[in-house]
Amino acid sequence: MSADVPRVKGGLGQSILRKEDQRFIRGKGNYVDDIKLPGMLYLDIARSPYAHAKITAIHTENTLKVPGVLAVVTGKDLEAAGLAWMPTLMSDKQMVLPTDTVMYQAQEVAAVVADSRYAAADGVAALEVDYDPLPVVVDPFKALEPGAPVIRTDRKEKSNHIWHWETGDRAGTDAAFDGAEVQVAQDLYIPRIHVSSMETCGCIAHMDSVNGRFTIYMTTQAPHAIRTVIALVTGLPEQNIRVVSPDIGGGFGGKVPVYPGYVLAAVASIKTGHPVKWIEDRSENLQADSFARDYHIHAELAASNDGKVAALRVKTLADHGYTDAAANPSKFPAGLFHIITGSYPFAKAFVEVDAAYTNKPPGGIAYRCSFRVTEAVYTIERMMDILAHRLKVDPAELRLKNFIPPEAFPFTSALGWTYDSGNYAGALRKAMEIIDYAGLRREQKEKRGRGELMGIGISSFTEIVGAGPSSTFDILGIKMFDSAEVRIHPTGKVIARFGTKSQGQGHETTYAQILAEELGIPADDIRVEEGDTDTAPYGLGTYASRSTPTAGAAASMAARKIRDKARRIAAHLLEVNPDDVEWKDYAFRVKGVPAKSKTMQEVAFAAYTNHPPGMEAGLEAVDYYDPPNMTYPFGSYICVVDIDPETGQVKVRRFVAVDDCGTIINPMIVDGQIHGGLTMGLAPALYEEIQYDESGNIHGGTFMDYLVPTAIETPHWETAKTVTPSPHHPIGAKGVGESATVGAPPAVVNAIVDALQPYGVEHIDIPVHPWKIWQILHTRTPTF
Amino acid sequence: MSASARPVAPAASVTSGGRSMRVELTVNGAPVVAEVEPRTLLVHFLREVLGLTGTHIGCDTSNCGACTVHLDGKPVKSCTVLAVQVSGRQVRTVEGLEIGGKLSPVQEAFVEAHGLQCGFCTPGMMMTATELLSRNPNPSEPEVRDAIRGNLCRCTGYVNIVKAIQLAGAKIRSAAPSSGGKA
Numbered sequence: 001m002s003a004d005v006p007r008v009k010g011g012l013g014q015s016i017l018r019k020e021d022q023r024f025i026r027g028k029g030n031y032v033d034d035i036k037l038p039g040m041l042y043l044d045i046a047r048s049p050y051a052h053a054k055i056t057a058i059h060t061e062n063t064l065k066v067p068g069v070l071a072v073v074t075g076k077d078l079e080a081a082g083l084a085w086m087p088t089l090m091s092d093k094q095m096v097l098p099t100d101t102v103m104y105q106a107q108e109v110a111a112v113v114a115d116s117r118y119a120a121a122d123g124v125a126a127l128e129v130d131y132d133p134l135p136v137v138v139d140p141f142k143a144l145e146p147g148a149p150v151i152r153t154d155r156k157e158k159s160n161h162i163w164h165w166e167t168g169d170r171a172g173t174d175a176a177f178d179g180a181e182v183q184v185a186q187d188l189y190i191p192r193i194h195v196s197s198m199e200t201c202g203c204i205a206h207m208d209s210v211n212g213r214f215t216i217y218m219t220t221q222a223p224h225a226i227r228t229v230i231a232l233v234t235g236l237p238e239q240n241i242r243v244v245s246p247d248i249g250g251g252f253g254g255k256v257p258v259y260p261g262y263v264l265a266a267v268a269s270i271k272t273g274h275p276v277k278w279i280e281d282r283s284e285n286l287q288a289d290s291f292a293r294d295y296h297i298h299a300e301l302a303a304s305n306d307g308k309v310a311a312l313r314v315k316t317l318a319d320h321g322y323t324d325a326a327a328n329p330s331k332f333p334a335g336l337f338h339i340i341t342g343s344y345p346f347a348k349a350f351v352e353v354d355a356a357y358t359n360k361p362p363g364g365i366a367y368r369c370s371f372r373v374t375e376a377v378y379t380i381e382r383m384m385d386i387l388a389h390r391l392k393v394d395p396a397e398l399r400l401k402n403f404i405p406p407e408a409f410p411f412t413s414a415l416g417w418t419y420d421s422g423n424y425a426g427a428l429r430k431a432m433e434i435i436d437y438a439g440l441r442r443e444q445k446e447k448r449g450r451g452e453l454m455g456i457g458i459s460s461f462t463e464i465v466g467a468g469p470s471s472t473f474d475i476l477g478i479k480m481f482d483s484a485e486v487r488i489h490p491t492g493k494v495i496a497r498f499g500t501k502s503q504g505q506g507h508e509t510t511y512a513q514i515l516a517e518e519l520g521i522p523a524d525d526i527r528v529e530e531g532d533t534d535t536a537p538y539g540l541g542t543y544a545s546r547s548t549p550t551a552g553a554a555a556s557m558a559a560r561k562i563r564d565k566a567r568r569i570a571a572h573l574l575e576v577n578p579d580d581v582e583w584k585d586y587a588f589r590v591k592g593v594p595a596k597s598k599t600m601q602e603v604a605f606a607a608y609t610n611h612p613p614g615m616e617a618g619l620e621a622v623d624y625y626d627p628p629n630m631t632y633p634f635g636s637y638i639c640v641v642d643i644d645p646e647t648g649q650v651k652v653r654r655f656v657a658v659d660d661c662g663t664i665i666n667p668m669i670v671d672g673q674i675h676g677g678l679t680m681g682l683a684p685a686l687y688e689e690i691q692y693d694e695s696g697n698i699h700g701g702t703f704m705d706y707l708v709p710t711a712i713e714t715p716h717w718e719t720a721k722t723v724t725p726s727p728h729h730p731i732g733a734k735g736v737g738e739s740a741t742v743g744a745p746p747a748v749v750n751a752i753v754d755a756l757q758p759y760g761v762e763h764i765d766i767p768v769h770p771w772k773i774w775q776i777l778h779t780r781t782p783t784f
Numbered sequence: 785m786s787a788s789a790r791p792v793a794p795a796a797s798v799t800s801g802g803r804s805m806r807v808e809l810t811v812n813g814a815p816v817v818a819e820v821e822p823r824t825l826l827v828h829f830l831r832e833v834l835g836l837t838g839t840h841i842g843c844d845t846s847n848c849g850a851c852t853v854h855l856d857g858k859p860v861k862s863c864t865v866l867a868v869q870v871s872g873r874q875v876r877t878v879e880g881l882e883i884g885g886k887l888s889p890v891q892e893a894f895v896e897a898h899g900l901q902c903g904f905c906t907p908g909m910m911m912t913a914t915e916l917l918s919r920n921p922n923p924s925e926p927e928v929r930d931a932i933r934g935n936l937c938r939c940t941g942y943v944n945i946v947k948a949i950q951l952a953g954a955k956i957r958s959a960a961p962s963s964g965g966k967a
Binding site for chain 1: 798799800802821823824828831832835836837838839840841842843844845847848850877878879881882887891894895896898900901902903904905906907910925928929930932933934935936937938939940941942943944945946
């Protein structure tokens with residue numbers, strides 16, 4: 001780019017305001033529950049009060065007497081149609097409605113269809129169900145004990161063990177531990193949490209039997225994949241299925257799975273011939289939709305006396321609830337947990353995960369995280385601090401001593417991932433400088449002298465996002481490419497459609513910026529659409545920070561295909577040989593005579609009015625982008641906490657986040673993603689947890705009990721960046737949506753454990769509620 | 785599927801033919817008269833009877849604030865108010881923030897400070913902010929955070945919402961320097 005050439009308006013690196021905001025600030029968003037179709041009916045769901053019970057009878061008479069109620073759907077009705085069970089995304093199956101046994105509290109038991117929302121709810125209230133309670137298993141360790149009640153009696157294997165998965169060099173790792181100078185070990189539990197997007201899940205299903213068309217407006221992050229799943233499961237011809245994902249009020253992974261409510265609305269529409277709306281309540285959303293995490297981890301780290309890491313060994317038990325309904329790539333039942341060697345050059349590593357059934361809702365989905373990366377980062381970043389404490393070295397110093405150096409990239413980890421690029425020390429040093437790390441340590445020393453509890457915590461995380469290369473990544477066999485279809489109209493304006501689906505990330509703006517940069521057309525002139533499977537090219541959707549690495553790359557590649565043709569049109573207009581024309585400074589210019597040029601807009605007009613003889617008219621391209629590798633965003637976070645010795649309350653005084661997501665498309669939006677991600681990292685560290693009692697009763701099933709942080713709990717986040725482009729992405733971008741959620745929890749916990757060093761504390765399981773600290777303060781003698 | 789013989793009637797309201805009461809109120813400056821079942825929540829009345837879908841529903845325990853509207857100028861959670869309770873009163877929703885086709889300072893500032901992402905909490909958040917700034921056009925960060933503590937946001941981490949509200953305050957102050965400003 002010539003220095004004196006003005007940048008295209010809205011191109012890369014500019015903090016332009018978001019296009020989508022104009023409708024949202026006017027209350028003119030179009031979320032699923034805002035849509036009303038003629039003749040639309042409403043569906044509500046009766047749910048089980050028991051975590052495990054036989055259903056002995058469902059009495060529908062009183063429900064059918066409720067004014068406005070039209071029908072009740074039970075598992076027996078579905079069984080007759082072969083729809084009582086449906087496949088999960090993980091080669092398991094789950095119930096749409098039970099035919100005989102419920103397996104978790106709040107499980108769907110029956111659906112009521114009525115002509116109004118309130119009548120449907122009245123019908124649910126009037127429904128009587130007889131249950132015969134069964135023994136409940138909530139603890140995954142107990143679930144695997146001999147003699148434990150078998151939950152999934154439908155399976156051939158009469159056990160609660162789902163699968164065993166392992167990766168790495170078991171013998172080599174064991175040998176490295178045998179010879180290690182230093183070993184540390186820790187049990188870490190990462191509890192069940194819930195994404196709690198502000199919009200709950202729901203749909204409007206409409207089977208138009210006259211035209212044979214099935215349309216579903218649905219809160220989904222992956223509309224195209226859903227269309228194919230519907231076709232495969234129901235046998236409906238795929239061209240007659242239309243999935244529309246309108247404005248989505250946050251997803252974070254919770255809107256990837258197919259929930260029974262969607263299927264019930266579809267069945268109800270087929271039966272009644274009317275459009276049927278189902279919108280879940282928040283309590284239903286928290287109690288029955290897919291959860292995240294629930295990993296019981298035992299981690300061991302071997303190192304030398306001088307603090308060089310050598311080997312990592314991790315054994316994990318995953319609680320999947322009553323079915324494995326996670327949303328991981330087929331090859332990886334534990335997701336990308338094996339990014340667990342993190343930012344460090346371990347020579348040997350071995351990871352194994354076992355999965356168990358319990359009487360809890362299904363899941364194991366993400367919570368703003370790329371397939372179990374949060375669990376991995378939390379583990380390695382906690383273990384590094386535990387090692388630092390053992391060796392009595394500063395946690396920053398230990399990290400700086402061990403980081404994979406910038407010149408080692410591309411770097412292949414002990415567990416087989418090839419990291420694309422990184423400068424880990426650069427990010428940590430920047431964070432230390434911004435927060436005045438040395439000054440904080442001096443302050444801490446003085447405060448410890450006075451018995452005050454102040455802690456500083458570091459997390460230097462490496463993410464793995466952008467799933468993914470087709471050689472390795474698929475969901476149910478569908479390769480994880482993504483797509484862009486770009487069309488330039490005669491007047492030089494653009495419509496572009498994508499296989500992804502924004503849920504607040506701002507794709508309408510950022511994709512337009514990529515195209516603006518590639519095409520020399522202002523972002524204001526580029527309209528971006530997603531989410532309608534009738535119009536958008538096929539793609540796997542938005543989750544796991546994959547949109548920029550895949551569909552963003554497809555935007556660039558489609559634009560470059562357009563440029564290839566446009567260059568030939570430009571040559572025709574300039575009356576020179578195409579080889580003498582180059583794309584430079586947002587225009588096609590005659591080599592050596594840059595003033596002789598044609599803009600993309602001029603070329604676009606010619607593409608419809610004056611294209612060269614023998615060339616097809618029009619100016620458009622489609623690209624299905626299969627990334628050659630994953631991208632590896634990284635960063636270093638430093639958290640400062642003060643702990644109230646009277647109450648055990650943690651106050652996050654400062655939190656500096658230095659992120660590196662490669663090339664930045666829109667700095668304002670990237671910062672917004674980091675702010676939100678940090679808050680969803682703070683939440684499980686300090687507040688959020690879904691617990692169950694021994695009978696399988698959920699604790700934390702409403703917003704009264706499940707503490708989503710408000711503006712009061714959330715600190716003022718401080719952000720900064722380093723930029724290390726991805727060498728394999730067309731514009732060098734890596735993706736950013738989840739980095740902060742992944743990186744933040746260990747920074748918070750490391751800070752708390754650091755504050756409690758005088759009490760000899762090595763670890764506290766999240767969420768670190770005040771009572772956990774209070775107990776430590778009142779049961780241990782400090783050595784200040 | 786067990787079904788009753790009743791014919792299907794398109795849903796005209798949120799309820800199905802129970803006892804109804806007449807409500808007369810003003811919504812965004814315009815008079816509204818309707819017959820509603822007494823149990824109809826204000827949020828359902830606004831969304832489903834009046835078609836004002838900018839007011840959202842994010843929970844069932846009055847925690848999230850996505851349904852915040854103004855009732856006689858004060859923010860209320862419209863999921864916790866019955867439509868029949870607001871008879872004779874003034875309701876203002878997000879659709880009523882624009883004045884004469886011009887965005888309000890709060891709406892402008894939410895865009896300019898990137899105070900929204902998915903947009904679901906935004907209408908409620910802006911209604912709370914608008915009322916805060918009508919009382920206090922120059923709020924400190926703690927005052928802003930305190931004011932919006934009943935409005936949950938899952939996307940933004942609140943930093944830019946706080947900035948947006950303070951920016952809106954600055955706009956209001958510069959527009960009406962002598963009076964102290966009204967949102």
